[in-house]
Amino acid sequence: NADLDKTARTILIENDQGGYTIPTKGLYPYQWNWDSVFVALGFATFDQSRAWREIEMLFEGQWRDGMVPHILFRKDDPSYFPGPSVWGTDGGPIPSSGHSQPPVAATVIKDLVDADGSGKALERAVKLMPQLMNWHRWYLAYRDPKDLGVLAVIHPWESGRDNLPDWDEALRAVEVKDIGPYERKDTSHVDPAMRPHKEDYDRYLSIMAACRNVGWDPQKVAETCPFFVADPGVTFIFLRANRDLLILAERLGLDAEAEEVRGWIRKMEAGAKTLWNDELKAHVALNERTGRQTDGISSASFLAPYAGLADQTTLTSLQGHFDRIASKVRYLMPSYDPDHRNYEPLRYWRGPVWAMINYMIARGFAEAGDNERANRLRQDTADLIATGGFAEYFSPENGAGAGGGTFSWTAAIWLTWAS
Numbered sequence: 106n107a108d109l110d111k112t113a114r115t116i117l118i119e120n121d122q123g124g125y126t127i128p129t130k131g132l133y134p135y136q137w138n139w140d141s142v143f144v145a146l147g148f149a150t151f152d153q154s155r156a157w158r159e160i161e162m163l164f165e166g167q168w169r170d171g172m173v174p175h176i177l178f179r180k181d182d183p184s185y186f187p188g189p190s191v192w193g194t195d196g197g198p199i200p201s202s203g204h205s206q207p208p209v210a211a212t213v214i215k216d217l218v219d220a221d222g223s224g225k226a227l228e229r230a231v232k233l234m235p236q237l238m239n240w241h242r243w244y245l246a247y248r249d250p251k252d253l254g255v256l257a258v259i260h261p262w263e264s265g266r267d268n269l270p271d272w273d274e275a276l277r278a279v280e281v282k283d284i285g286p287y288e289r290k291d292t293s294h295v296d297p298a299m300r301p302h303k304e305d306y307d308r309y310l311s312i313m314a315a316c317r318n319v320g321w322d323p324q325k326v327a328e329t330c331p332f333f334v335a336d337p338g339v340t341f342i343f344l345r346a347n348r349d350l351l352i353l354a355e356r357l358g359l360d361a362e363a364e365e366v367r368g369w370i371r372k373m374e375a376g377a378k379t380l381w382n383d384e385l386k387a388h389v390a391l392n393e394r395t396g397r398q399t400d401g402i403s404s405a406s407f408l409a410p411y412a413g414l415a416d417q418t419t420l421t422s423l424q425g426h427f428d429r430i431a432s433k434v435r436y437l438m439p440s441y442d443p444d445h446r447n448y449e450p451l452r453y454w455r456g457p458v459w460a461m462i463n464y465m466i467a468r469g470f471a472e473a474g475d476n477e478r479a480n481r482l483r484q485d486t487a488d489l490i491a492t493g494g495f496a497e498y499f500s501p502e503n504g505a506g507a508g509g510g511t512f513s514w515t516a517a518i519w520l521t522w523a524s
């Protein structure tokens with residue numbers, strides 16, 4: 106569809122701030138971590154050098170301890186809350202938020218290398234390797250301090266799947282304090298019915314305050330943060346990223362790094378079992394502060410094959426869940442199980458469909474040999490964009506676009522799948 110291709114390219118170009126891209130005007134006026142990395146995939150379909158620039162600029166904000174922050178505040182924009190003064194961080198060269206976001210970068214960097222015939226990409230990848238390694242080391246040190254082989258998030262926003270029902274119980278346990286009066290900006294850009302509730306925001310800010318109180322010291326954050334939940338989304342994305350990092354390290358002849366990454370992969374393959382819920386027959390989140398697993402299937406449960414975990418038991422049960430969910434909603438993959446009591450088709454991460462999640466799930470299913478379900482996801486994503494436009498996310502029931510409009514990662518996934 107040439108018209109949609111053109112619109113998608115225009116969205117990326119118009120959201121481009123000169124080397125980095127905002128997710129959408131109004132709602133998200135800065136550089137977001139995993140948004141940018143998916144955006145790079147989109148740029149790569151028509152401008153590979155620009156794709157690299159996107160990721161290089163993200164890594165310019167890497168903290169001294171190795172973390173790559175979830176938002177880089179390269180300029181002040183009063184239309185967004187919470188801005189840099191609320192975060193109060195001091196860990197890196199660019200004002201930023203204080204936690205990270207799903208580490209898709211190594212996977213996309215490997216994709217960019219694969220897509221390039223000239224060898225130039227490899228030169229750019231070499232430069233990013235030490236930064237990638239440090240970010241992954243940071244994840245293991247401070248988001249898996251007990252060496253379980255799974256990664257936790259210290260804030261729902263670190264998962265990128267902000268108000269998923271999986272966070273509810275752990276979030277309710279966060280004491281609301283040190284926040285003072287504040288004014289949200291998100292609900293002035295989009296319909297409040299599509300956004301988290303105030304009681305969630307109070308706690309989002311309380312977690313930030315608790316981390317600010319320990320100076321965002323990563324060790325202290327890991328020990329004391331009131332929210333510490335192992336996330337199948339970040340865990341699977343990281344495991345997959347490590348497999349791609351290993352291929353890069355081998356290709357570049359970095360033997361010591363390759364050996365280090367092999368150890369991480371072994372640990373995480375074993376650790377993923379901690380997230381397996383035997384009743385649901387799927388991977389779920391685990392509150393590390395209480396030892397309790399959550400009781401719902403999210404779109405991240407379907408990322409196990411993307412992480413290379415496609416043994417027969419996992420694959421067969423995911424296929425069963427896939428077909429059950431497909432019989433309930435018109436468009437796959439809802440962010441939360443439509444049979445779960447906390448499913449809401451239009452509220453942020455409690456039901457809607459995201460294009461880039463579909464892209465990752467489909468990739469895993471195709472790699473596991475299930476092209477039928479992979480194609481279904483690709484077709485649904487194309488239908489959603491044709492129906493709802495390049496929205497931030499979509500209703501799984503009627504395809505209505507929701508959240509922010511002219512959204513960069515939706516455009517990027519369209520282009521990636523079209524090319």
Ligand code: DGY
Nearest residue numbers: 175186187262267291
């Ligand atoms: C927001 O402000 O809602 C963002 O999702 C945080 O990353």
